[in-house]
Amino acid sequence: MTTTRADLLELAATLRRALGTDAGAQPTEPGQDWRAGWPALAQLGIAALCVTEECDGFGAEVAAALVVSRELGAALHPGPYAALTAASYALSRWLDEDHRAGPLAGLVDGTHVPTLAFLDADAVTEGDGPTVLVSGRARLVAGAADADSFVLLAADGDRMLFVPKAATCATIHAHSFDVTRSCADVAFSGAAARPLAAPPAGSARVALLHGLLLAGDALGGLERTLGRTVDYAGQRTAFGRPLGGFQAVQHRLVDHTVRLRGLSLLADEAANRLTDGAEGADRHALAATASVAESAVPMLHDLLQLTGAIGFTWEYGLHLYERRAHLDARLSRDPRRALRSLARLAGWADAGAVAVGAGPRLRDS
Numbered sequence: 001m002t003t004t005r006a007d008l009l010e011l012a013a014t015l016r017r018a019l020g021t022d023a024g025a026q027p028t029e030p031g032q033d034w035r036a037g038w039p040a041l042a043q044l045g046i047a048a049l050c051v052t053e054e055c056d057g058f059g060a061e062v063a064a065a066l067v068v069s070r071e072l073g074a075a076l077h078p079g080p081y082a083a084l085t086a087a088s089y090a091l092s093r094w095l096d097e098d099h100r101a102g103p104l105a106g107l108v109d110g111t112h113v114p115t116l117a118f119l120d121a122d123a124v125t126e127g128d129g130p131t132v133l134v135s136g137r138a139r140l141v142a143g144a145a146d147a148d149s150f151v152l153l154a155a156d157g158d159r160m161l162f163v164p165k166a167a168t169c170a171t172i173h174a175h176s177f178d179v180t181r182s183c184a185d186v187a188f189s190g191a192a193a194r195p196l197a198a199p200p201a202g203s204a205r206v207a208l209l210h211g212l213l214l215a216g217d218a219l220g221g222l223e224r225t226l227g228r229t230v231d232y233a234g235q236r237t238a239f240g241r242p243l244g245g246f247q248a249v250q251h252r253l254v255d256h257t258v259r260l261r262g263l264s265l266l267a268d269e270a271a272n273r274l275t276d277g278a279e280g281a282d283r284h285a286l287a288a289t290a291s292v293a294e295s296a297v298p299m300l301h302d303l304l305q306l307t308g309a310i311g312f313t314w315e316y317g318l319h320l321y322e323r324r325a326h327l328d329a330r331l332s333r334d335p336r337r338a339l340r341s342l343a344r345l346a347g348w349a350d351a352g353a354v355a356v357g358a359g360p361r362l363r364d365s
Contacts, residue, residue: 042110073220080143082213087114087151094196115147161193178327211289221321290338293329
């Protein structure tokens with residue numbers, strides 16, 4: 001599948017219609033029962049964008065997945081799309097064929113939902129056969145309460161594990177700052193897991209994809225908030241003229257528009273390079289992840305300030321995007337980590353401590 005600009009625009013428009021965001025409705029706190037409607041959304045192909053063609057997916061259409069992530073972020077969708085897509089990417093490539101029938105059959109149609117989790121450094125695994133036992137904790141797992149299975153990334157980046165039954169784990173602490181999605185810490189105590197036969201750079205590929213899609217989620221909320229703030233500034237009057245008529249307000253809105261455009265271009269370029277395996281793919285992905293994580297929350301907070309008192313009310317809903325962007329930054333595992341990795345790749349730090357490999361190609365299996 002080769003995705004053109006027209007295809008991406010049509011995908012975005014189709015998703016807006018399906019999500020009900022094409023009419024510009026005000027954001028509201030969504031219900032958490034998103035699983036019931038997920039198979040219908042999956043019929044649009046959004047769950048299969050990074051699933052291999054052998055598993056009835058589209059390969060590694062990262063640019064299209066980024067568009068989906070933006071639209072779901074703008075709609076405040078409760079599902080963990082970034083974690084789900086990254087986990088599906090790994091499972092469709094590296095889960096052994098003897099165990100593919102169950103989990104992989106449901107990835108594309110949305111009936112099986114895996115999520116990605118990063119194990120703490122003190123987690124341990126016992127055994128070295130086709131099934132091992134894992135004990136430890138994974139913090140900030142998106143969609144932990146709704147997932148059917150987990151793909152675990154070891155802290156050292158050397159190993160990925162598949163825990164096929166979420167029932168063998170325990171949710172020990174829920175994070176509720178972002179009220180639009182479920183997120184929790186998960187404890188594994190002797191949970192049966194299958195090692196994924198990933199190449200040395202496999203964990204880095206999965207982490208890069210995950211971080212970029214989280215950036216897309218934040219960009220979608222930022223774009224929606226900016227649009228609503230511009231509309232508000234044109235309608236709300238003060239001293240007999242629209243707020244948007246004051247130069248100070250105009251300058252701030254223009255600054256945010258330019259910043260959003262720059263962040264979007266960076267994320268789009270990263271998605272294209274990750275798909276094609278182009279030179280500098282990892283640098284662009286890390287730069288996009290870190291830039292959006294650092295910029296989105298301050299920008300959203302300033303836009304909220306520009307709406308005045310109404311912007312601070314629970315009912316108006318702009319705070320939901322700021323809360324969500326906070327969690328996106330935390331789920332991407334600290335923007336400073338991405339900046340340190342970027343510095344090492346550029347040769348500005350100890351080359352022996354490089355966290356990710358150079359030029360991962362997501363389409364490779």
